[in-house]
Amino acid sequence: MLNNLDIDLLRTFVAIADLGGFAKAGRHLHKTQSAISLQMKRLEAQSGSKLFRKAGRRQLLTEPGELLLNYARRILSLNDEAAAALRPIPLQGQIRFGVTQDFADRGLAAVLARFADHHPGVRLDVRVNPSCELKQQIAKGKLDLAVAFQERGDRGDSLGKLQLSWIVPESYSEPDDQPLKLVLFEPPCVFRDRVINALEKASMSWRVVYTSPSLPGLLAAVDAGLGVTARLSNRHRAPATGLPKLQPVELAVYRNPQTTPAPLDVLEKITRAHIQNNLEELV
Numbered sequence: 001m002l003n004n005l006d007i008d009l010l011r012t013f014v015a016i017a018d019l020g021g022f023a024k025a026g027r028h029l030h031k032t033q034s035a036i037s038l039q040m041k042r043l044e045a046q047s048g049s050k051l052f053r054k055a056g057r058r059q060l061l062t063e064p065g066e067l068l069l070n071y072a073r074r075i076l077s078l079n080d081e082a083a084a085a086l087r088p089i090p091l092q093g094q095i096r097f098g099v100t101q102d103f104a105d106r107g108l109a110a111v112l113a114r115f116a117d118h119h120p121g122v123r124l125d126v127r128v129n130p131s132c133e134l135k136q137q138i139a140k141g142k143l144d145l146a147v148a149f150q151e152r153g154d155r156g157d158s159l160g161k162l163q164l165s166w167i168v169p170e171s172y173s174e175p176d177d178q179p180l181k182l183v184l185f186e187p188p189c190v191f192r193d194r195v196i197n198a199l200e201k202a203s204m205s206w207r208v209v210y211t212s213p214s215l216p217g218l219l220a221a222v223d224a225g226l227g228v229t230a231r232l233s234n235r236h237r238a239p240a241t242g243l244p245k246l247q248p249v250e251l252a253v254y255r256n257p258q259t260t261p262a263p264l265d266v267l268e269k270i271t272r273a274h275i276q277n278n279l280e281e282l283v
Contacts, residue, residue: 007079009043010072012036013051017069018160018276022059028158073277080273084266085118091263092121098134098146099126101215102232103275108147111274115267122263130213132188138254144264146254147271149190156252159275162232164194164246169225179205180243181227183218186211194246195230202244251275 015025022036029036044051049064061069099108116124129137131148135156138146150156180199184192199206210221215231222229230246253272255264 003046003048005046005072005075006043007076009039009046010076012039013043014069014072014076014276016040016059017061017065019158020161077273077277080269080277081114084115084270090121091119091266093261093263094123094125095261095263095267096125096127096142096144097267098137098143098148099128100131100134100148101128103147104128107278108271108274111270115270119263119266124267130185131190135254138256141256141258143254144256144259144261145268145271147275148252148254150250150252151190151193154252154254156254159251159253159272161248161250163248164191164230164232166228166243166246167219167222167231168228169222171225172228179207181209182206183210183212183221183227183229184208185218186213190249191230194249198244198246204244 012025012029012031015028016022016036019025019028022033022040025031026033026036031039040051047064047068049068050062051065051068052059053062054060097112112124112126116122127134127137127143134143134146134148135154137143147159148156150158182195184195196206209227210218212218212221218229219231221227228243232249253268255268
């Protein structure tokens with residue numbers, strides 16, 4: 001007889017995997033670490049598999065744990081979407097939603113379209129801008145909700161960390177004694193900071209040859225061979241021996257504290273579920 005997997009346990013399991021440990025998941029879910037541990041013991045009993053293994057002081061996923069993680073993301077995504085779609089009270093109002101260019105074409109547009117179809121009484125105003133602009137618009141009350149990259153000192157609610165990868169032209173060769181040519185967004189930009197910090201730490205010389213406010217412009221410059229950049233995509237990954245490892249970036253949701261309409265609660269929940277349950281597909 002097959003066992004049913006508890007949704008709440010799966011949600012905690014995914015949070016542990018995304019946030020990097022029991023303690024961080026506990027803080028995010030407002031639960032004690034012992035409560036998180038008990039939940040995972042219950043999930044292991046339900047699944048019939050050992051999901052974690054110790055590596056020093058860290059808890060890493062076992063092979064069955066990695067397998068379950070993929071299913072858990074899909075289960076949670078469908079669960080949260082169904083719960084929102086079946087909400088009995090018709091929603092009314094307006095939501096001004098902001099998102100970075102990196103996520104405007106990564107499935108989130110389809111989520112927003114479904115939300116608009118399910119809630120025709122809600123006027124959805126979507127704006128695609130750099131993270132720094134989105135956070136400024138939240139602070140000024142010009143946006144209700146935004147998904148943006150978080151920097152130290154920001155007050156967003158973390159959705160998880162994403163690894164950056166170098167993106168290079170097809171003609172790329174490992175750096176010689178010449179400065180590495182960079183194609184970057186205009187400052188301020190967390191990706192730009194990660195790139196420059198990594199090169200400085202590796203004592204590699206560099207120079208910015210192309211700046212652009214748009215992601216398509218950035219990628220076009222790389223494809224043309226003007227230089228290298230770093231994004232979430234792993235295409236054209238440079239050899240590890242040629243360029244230094246980049247520190248991950250943290251994605252967060254920002255909400256205007258002055259706006260609390262019911263439609264905003266629903267959209268925030270759907271957005272969180274989509275991103276957190278599809279983090280592996282977003283890199």
